[in-house]
Amino acid sequence: MSSTGIERAGHRDGLPDYGGGYSERGRFPDEKGVGEPYGEPLDGGFRSSLDSGDKGDHTHRKLKSRHIQLIGIGGTIGTALYVQIGRGLLAGGPASLFLAFTIWCTFILAVTLSMAEMVTYLPISSPFIRFAGRYVDEAFGFAAGWNFFVFEAALVPFEVVACNLIIHFWSDIVPAGGIIAIILVLYGIINVMAVQWYGETEFWAALGKFLLIVGLIIFTFIVMLGGNPLGDRFGFRYWYEPGAFTELYYSGSLGRFLGFLQCLIQASFTIAGPDYVAMAAGEAENPRKVMPRAFNAVFYRLTAFFVLGSLCVGILVPYNDEELTRAFKDGEPGASASPYVVAMNRLKISGLPHIVNAMVLTAAFSAGNSYVYCASRSLYGLALEGKAPAFFKKCTKKGVPVYCVIAVLLIGLLSFLQLSANTAVVLNWFVSLVTASQLINFSCMCTAYLGFYRALKAQGISRDTLPYKAWFQPYAAWYGLIGTFIMTFVGGYTVFLPLDGYWSIPDFLFSYTMVGIFPVLYLGWKFLKKTMIFKPEEVDLYRNKDEIDEYERTFVPTPAKNVFERVLDKLFG
Template sequence: MEIKRSTSDSISESQPVDSFSKDIEAVEVQSYKENEDENSNNDDDNSVFGHDRNRLKQGLEQRHLQMLALVGVFGTGIFLSSGGIYATAGPCGMFLAYIIIALVVGMNQISLAECAALMPTSAATVRHLEQFIDPAWGFTYGWVSVWSSSMPNEISATAVIVSYWTDLSQGIWITIFIIVIYASNSYSIRFYGELEFVFAMIKVLLLLGLVIVSIVITSGGGPSGKSIGFQYWRDPGPFNEYLTPGNLGKFAGFWKALNGCVYSYGGVQSVPALAAEVKFPRRTVYTACKRIFYRVSIIMIVIVFCLTLIVASNDERIANSTGNAKSSPFVIAMKNANIKVLDHVVNAAVLTSAFSAANLQLVYGSRNLFALAVKNQAPKIFLKTTKRGIPWVGVTFCACFMPLAYMNLSTSSANVFNWFQSIVSAKLLLNWILISANHIHMSRAMKAQGIPRSRLPHSMRFTPQFAWISGVASVILLLTGGFVNFVKGKFLISSLFSAYFIIPLALGLYFGWKFFKGTRYLRPHEVELEALFKDVEENPEPPLEPLRGWKILTLLWS
């Protein structure tokens, strides 16, 4: 299998710009124009990397990837939905649930990092599935991701969040956000990266501020002067009963919290999807994946722990979500402590979080369409890009589904948001399962072909075991996601649909494409690996510069 490389890839980043490189640039411009033709039968379609290297522009840096993950993870899940989880499981139940999901996501993230470092492509998981397992699974997951990205859960959230300040129709705000999000995705990936970098810094400051305020409230430093300490862990207690009394009820609350936490970790795996648009993709994506996991896990667990200290789990206001800051446990804690103004600050920061998460959904969906089109699993028109390397047809197609957010104008807007959230959570679990499957199949193929793990461009000990653990855990969580519906008197068709629809959808797409195209499940010796390892050797990347002195501070964002 031949690896196609654009002319720009054969030129070192450090080479001075001279007349030769200017000639190369002229050739690249001509090549780009030729690529815009409808000739879809060139050899590049059949290469490992497809059009990733000659159509998408490498406008992102490592700091952008790091912050994109932060804006994707710390969204409405932790700021708004955490109240319902807290009311269900209690302080200890919620705290343990977030730690366990963090471990599952972390092991999954390392598995993804190894695969993405070996094969850095747009829409990483989609392309890895067809490379290591079966092209039908790549088709399945690609279209499931596009469908999931069309769920306007975050756009719905932005409109509800704004309702904290105004009684104007939410439809006005939905329209404004749709226009702004589409515009921010249509200029250049560099512009998008810088915009989200700023929003991410705002979010980091908010999280730091919430930790400080929580310590102040707990210590009795607020206007009320009342010291709380671990009061809410003692009364109403560390675990809440759910569905039934006793220990079984406490376990049910904890298990329900596990499934609720999944949504809060949703944006972690989004980073490798942009591997084709970042400089030094192998090194950058692997480093970003590791650091993102450490940062997200530590920050998330600290924030959740602080939340359990400042508000009681039996407070009725956190259990009845309004979708905006009125039901945010952090805002309720501030009001209980008679701290003014900060509730508006929190709501504003949550608004930027929801906006960023909606932005990331559009990016993710359009890149998945691009990856599908590379392998003839979507119309070739989705390969069209602007001069700045933006897959504008894919962006426009995904944006066409944003008006579904107008469903939020109904009287049951909070329920609509919850449906979207449940559907996205189920899709995330499917994502984690397939990421683990990718690594398991890659490792199995390497063993069968006698390729040692030392040849991987980047690796970590115990990753093969991590892939199995995270995969099995994700399967269990997906199958039990709607367990409440099987309790007598608790069945809701909408709840069952949102929890399990992803399973028949994925199986239908898989077997449909397999029957239509006759794809084969790849045996270990059939997986094309040498082309990938050859590309690693032919495209060496400079090592990451060690951080010394004041540069250590850049760990906060790089």
């Protein structure tokens, strides 16, 4: 991955200045090299009078570099990496799981490269949603935006249900309804405060997730070499016995292929993309400097967390483990279904399962918190573009789109469905719904980039002048588009198998509802508003750009309040 840095290159190849006259102190220099800042003082420091760099946008740029880096981790790591990943192991075996996660990471990297180039050029609120409408077609932006909102909003009840399930690992004394209500109230409190409070909450929660996955990787390395109460140096034993691949639904090569395919579907749900980094662009301090570093970190996050994580799971537990199979079949609570906890039980390690369960609870809560943030900002972006009711543009004095947050929390009430249905069944419904929406979302990101790429070329703007120039374009965007588009239709394939008991109306609806709704949204808005697909030379590449440039010229960093905060900014910024 490549970045040209934050080039203040002046007028080159038709692209306006990225902040000519910019000084390190964020002032316009006068003849003596001293200038006055443009903007207004705030309690927490200083902000440009333009706030997020969009005249209709009333959010505040209060997220520091360390917040952005950890939000990227916090949003991508939820219960799926620690618990749901075990379902993939049962379906395909360790080799299929590892290969599927590795291959899917290449698709997500392609999507990330595409988003990074667009977002660093124009770091506005809800960038992906608005780019789809600007670079392709207004109707495409409408459909993509509402799909993304459904995707993020549906993840909120998923993680709330997961939190409830995790808490019941210890005790059933607290009723499920009470736990759900408490979690939703906490999400509301965190997300209606100023954005820096959300940033701080997510920073510490995401740091815990990071430490947990690193700890589990180290744990795997130690115990596989014999560092366990049994003194069992098992290494890669389970790759040989019972084997690296397992058969699913059918015997022979077809069964092994379907096992791999199921692992690929699991990967497409587990591995999140650049959405969470991108959604924070409109509230990030100094975004053209901060965002490239955050996008570059995605590559290392994919490798460390998902590729190594899938390898560890296949090392620790055989695919035919009875405890793991029973945990998923019976919908056992909390980390009981985590391959890591199953491995600890196999190795007679006590105490650690409770620690892992506590950390997984933190991961689930943090992920849900991120989804409330992203869903509310996506709805806010739709309102700014006139694709959602205007009252959703209303912000508090702290820059929080409060009605958007309330709308997302109302959708979170769907988590009460588990009170009248099996928790595991409800989780699977949400998994199917959000997987399809996420894949459509990735396809839309790549399509938007291709429109952006063609517009740059048609309007004579060299990509060398951009704040970030991604590798392998436009081929990476085509690669990501083709892979994610195909997987959109593959995700619910099991309902079509000619086997008894696999056809299920709820499974079909949750797997393909958004596949059917997306074209309806697109065509409906297109006929209603008489929109046209933009020709490359017609695309407006400069809207909001002057405001962003001025924000950068007037930017003065918010100083750290104390030594501890300065250390955190240095370590994680």
